[in-house]
Amino acid sequence: xxxxxxxxxxxxxxxxxxxxxxxxxxxxxxxxxxxxxxxxxxxxxxxxxxxxxxxxxxxxxxxxxxxxxxxxxxxxxxxxxxxxxxxxxxxxxxxxxxxxxxxxxxxxxxxxxxxxxxxxxxxxxxxxxxxxxxxxxxxxxxxxxxxxxxxxxxxxxxxxxxxxxxxxxxxxxxxxxxxxxxxxxxxxxxxxxxxxxxxxxxxxxxxxxxxxxxxxxxxxxxxxxxxxxxxxxxxxxxxxxxxxxxxxxxxxxxxxxxxxxxxxxxxxxxxxxxxxxx
Amino acid sequence: xxxxxxxxxxxxxxxxxxxxxxxxxxxxxxxxxxxxxxxxxxxxxxxxxxxxxxxxxxxxxxxxxxxxxxxxxxxxxxxxxxxxxxxxxxxxxxxxxxxxxxxxxxxxxxxxxxxxxxxxxxxxxxxxxxxxxxxxxxxxxxxxxxxxxxxxxxxxxxxxxxxxxxxxxxxxxxxxxxxxxxxxxxxxxxxxxxxxxxxxxxxxxxxxxxxxxxxxxxxxxxxxxxxxxxxxxxxxxxxxxxxxxxxxxxxxxxxxxxxxxxxxxxxxxxxxxxxxxxxxxxxx
Numbered sequence: 001x002x003x004x005x006x007x008x009x010x011x012x013x014x015x016x017x018x019x020x021x022x023x024x025x026x027x028x029x030x031x032x033x034x035x036x037x038x039x040x041x042x043x044x045x046x047x048x049x050x051x052x053x054x055x056x057x058x059x060x061x062x063x064x065x066x067x068x069x070x071x072x073x074x075x076x077x078x079x080x081x082x083x084x085x086x087x088x089x090x091x092x093x094x095x096x097x098x099x100x101x102x103x104x105x106x107x108x109x110x111x112x113x114x115x116x117x118x119x120x121x122x123x124x125x126x127x128x129x130x131x132x133x134x135x136x137x138x139x140x141x142x143x144x145x146x147x148x149x150x151x152x153x154x155x156x157x158x159x160x161x162x163x164x165x166x167x168x169x170x171x172x173x174x175x176x177x178x179x180x181x182x183x184x185x186x187x188x189x190x191x192x193x194x195x196x197x198x199x200x201x202x203x204x205x206x207x208x209x210x211x212x213x214x215x216x217x218x219x220x221x222x223x224x225x226x227x228x229x230x231x232x233x234x235x236x237x238x239x240x241x242x243x244x245x246x247x248x249x250x251x252x253x254x255x256x257x258x259x260x261x262x263x264x265x266x267x268x269x270x271x272x273x274x275x276x277x278x
Numbered sequence: 279x280x281x282x283x284x285x286x287x288x289x290x291x292x293x294x295x296x297x298x299x300x301x302x303x304x305x306x307x308x309x310x311x312x313x314x315x316x317x318x319x320x321x322x323x324x325x326x327x328x329x330x331x332x333x334x335x336x337x338x339x340x341x342x343x344x345x346x347x348x349x350x351x352x353x354x355x356x357x358x359x360x361x362x363x364x365x366x367x368x369x370x371x372x373x374x375x376x377x378x379x380x381x382x383x384x385x386x387x388x389x390x391x392x393x394x395x396x397x398x399x400x401x402x403x404x405x406x407x408x409x410x411x412x413x414x415x416x417x418x419x420x421x422x423x424x425x426x427x428x429x430x431x432x433x434x435x436x437x438x439x440x441x442x443x444x445x446x447x448x449x450x451x452x453x454x455x456x457x458x459x460x461x462x463x464x465x466x467x468x469x470x471x472x473x474x475x476x477x478x479x480x481x482x483x484x485x486x487x488x489x490x491x492x493x494x495x496x497x498x499x500x501x502x503x504x505x506x507x508x509x510x511x512x513x514x515x516x517x518x519x520x521x522x523x524x525x526x527x528x529x530x531x532x533x534x535x536x537x538x539x540x541x542x543x544x545x546x547x548x549x550x551x552x553x554x555x556x557x558x559x560x561x562x
Contacts, residue, residue, distance in 0.1 A: 053520045076528060083526040090524075094471050095517040100443030100463040107534045112526030121536055140443065142470035143315065156525070 002065040004029045004164055004195045005050050010059035012045055012219075019045040021219040022059070027197060029064075029163070032190060034210035034227065035199040038241035042219040043199035044091065047166045050197065051088040052079075063164075080113050087157035091168040093149035096156065097141035102133065105141070105156045113160070123159055131155040147178025154182070164195040171202050183208050201242050206231060215240045300500065301480040308473050317438050322366035324439035328543040329448040335550030336436045337452075342554045343428040348561035349417070352424040358553055359431040366439050377430045385426045389419035442466050447535045460531040468514065472507055479503050 005027040012020040020042045027033050035043045048054045049061050052068045061068045063086065073079045087109075090096040099105040106127055110120045128134040131151050141149060150170065157165065170186070171179040186196060186209040198209050206213060206227050213230040215223040217240045223230060230236065237243035318325065324332060343355050363373055394404070398414030436445065443466070446459045483499060491499065 048520065051524055053524055079528065080526060083524070088524045090517070090521055092517070095514065096521045098464055098467060098518045098521060100446070100467055101441070103536060104443070104463075104534070108522075108527075109525040111532040111534055112528065117534060120534060124536075138319075138441065140315065140441070140470075141467060142474075143312075160525075 001029055003027060003062075004031070004064065005197075006060075006062040007046070007049070008060050008062075010049065010056040010061060012042075012049065012054065012057050014045075019219050020049070020056075023216075023219065023221055024059075025214055025221055025224065027195065029195055030193050031212055032186075032196045032210045033198070034206045034213045035197065035216060036201060036203075036206065036213055036230065036240065036242050037199075037216035037222075038201060040218075041216040041240070043216055044168050045219075046216070047088060047168050047197070047199055050164075051086055051166055052082060053088070083109075084113060084160055085162055086164040086166065087160055087162035088166040089150075089153050089157050089168065089170060091172055093146070093153040094141070096153040097144075097149060099141075101138050101140055102128075102136045102144075102152050103138060105152055106159050109156060109160045127155050127159045131158075145178075146173050147175060147181070150174060150178065150182060154185070162194075164197065167196070167198040167200075169200055169202075170198060171200065171205060179205075203231060203237070203243060215242070217241075298484070301477055301484065304473055304477040304480065308470070308477070311470070314438055315441065317367065318441045320367050322368075322439060324362060324366040324435060326542070327546050328537050328539045329440050329444035330451045330537055331539065331543045331547045331550075332436060332440055333445065333448040334451065335547055336432045338550055338554045340429045340432045342557050343432065344425055346425075346557055346561050349420055349424060351557050351561045352421070352428060354560075355553075355557055356424065356428045356431065359428060359435065362435055363431070366435065368435060368438055373431060373434065377434050378427060381426050381430045382423065385423045386419075389422040392418040392422070444537075447533060448537070450533065450535075456531050456533055459533060464518075468511075468518075471514070472511060475510055476503060476507055479506065 003026045005025075007023055007025050010020050010023045011018070023042070023046065035046060037043050045054065049056060049068075050063070052063070052073050055061075055068070055070050063082065066072070068082075073082065097105055099108055103124060106124045107120050110123060115123070125134075128137055131154070133148065133151055133155060136144065136148060136152065141152070144152060154167075154170075167186075170182055174182065183205050186198070196209065200206065210227050213223075213225060213227050214221060215230060215236065222240050223233070223236050234243065327335075339355065339358070343352065346352050346355065360370070360373075363370070393411055393415040394409045396412055396415035396418050398412035400410040401413050401416070402411040403409065404411065440448070443463055446463050446466075449459055450456065480503065483503075
């Protein structure tokens with residue numbers, strides 16, 4: 001099967017600041033992938049390149065076997081077909097929610113792709129119900145909570161039912177309940193055939209939402225492998241700045257880290273906090 | 279101790295007051311907008327109507343109020359506005375505060391000279407100055423005031439009882455350019471984001487203020503904040519453009535509405551038309 005994306009020796013820089021430096025990776029169709037890396041490692045830039053919003057300075061990004069180039073996406077038909085297949089959920093929902101109401105937000109994509117009014121109205125209602133956001137239909141984005149904004153942002157992309165879903169830090173700024181609901185949805189994507197690529201530095205969620213991980217460091221690929229392999233490599237996680245010194249795993253637990261003090265020590269370090277099960 | 283100026287603590291309070299004022303001003307602007315938004319979503323007479331019907335009906339009444347040449351008819355239209363406000367949960371104190379007093383203060387300043395300058399039957403004279411107050415002058419002033427108050431009341435009812443995005447979309451009924459409607463909609467959307475950002479910046483600045491600010495520094499804080507906000511707005515606009523492109527935007531704005539006119543809406547439209555026609559017929 002043709003890979004969903006092939007990134008070959010891609011270089012990209014913001015003015016003089018390099019964001020991606022000779023990045024090469026392949027993402028197969030139907031795969032659930034996590035892009036791991038610290039802030040500034042190039043995850044968001046890579047997502048924008050995969051979504052054809054930015055274009056490589058050097059190297060090539062191919063989607064479904066076709067090279068993504070600015071010239072190619074100038075053609076309306078090609079651009080619409082591509083947008084129909086690939087959807088990106090931005091990290092900051094305020095960027096993504098630019099319409100006056102939730103209804104307009106959900107209708108925006110289908111309208112641009114030329115769907116009929118009846119089809120749009122029906123699809124909007126179905127999507128509102130699917131994401132349990134029907135009561136928010138006429139709400140303006142500034143009257144939504146952070147979790148609601150993220151859900152609307154996700155719904156506004158998934159209304160087009162794209163084959164590939166790109167997510168930029170989907171749990172950033174969410175309370176645990178909202179984050180858990182979002183992760184539940186992404187877990188449901190497993191086996192649906194949809195390619196899901198998530199950029200995150202939240203190791204707690206990686207094994208739930210991804211089968212394969214790419215670790216980026218300063219715009220370069222530092223490691224690639226199964227999620228469990230990457231998460232087991234504490235040294236790699238620390239060197240890539242995605243886990244701190246206390247990070248370690250116990251058996252099959254997702255992740256686990258302690259903030260602790262040793263009896264007798266004077267330093268008033270925080271008592272103990274742990275994530276995941278020991 | 280130096281006695282050449284206000285004490286440190288007094289200056290500190292003053293600086294705090296300056297930043298407080300800015301933060302309070304921003305918070306007030308947000309509150310006003312959110313309050314209006316809440317009112318527009320309540321269950322009231324005007325709120326229940328299709329936005330297109332409200333826009334067409336109330337704009338018609340505004341036009342009639344501006345052109346009507348009978349004070350009695352103008353007064354009746356004013357009463358119609360009040361009669362529409364009450365079942366729409368717009369209270370009289372709110373109307374008085376938001377429209378009547380402000381319009382009165384502004385219009386009286388403009389209308390006052392007419393009371394003395396328009397020639398006609400003198401009904402009184404100003405004490406001391408002995409300027410003549412003419413019947414025709416009073417009539418002109420009353421028309422100006424009545425038209426302004428009535429039109430402003432109808433306009434406020436439209437704004438308070440209809441979510442702003444719906445007002446904009448309903449403008450398409452009058453063939454308002456689609457680009458204008460879309461730009462106004464996005465402006466309304468991002469004003470809140472930037473207001474919130476500005477409020478946070480002032481709160482952050484205030485939390486780190488450990489010494490008094492000179493007037494020059496206060497001006498610097500205000501202009502620096504404006505500059506940073508402009509910068510943020512530019513970055514935001516770039517990101518928003520990318521987000522739009524990601525969902526298929528190709529430079530052509532498209533809008534959709536899910537307005538559904540019911541028999542009640544048609545009845546309301548007929549009601550607006552009947553009031554407007556009656557007003558024109560009575561004054562004729």
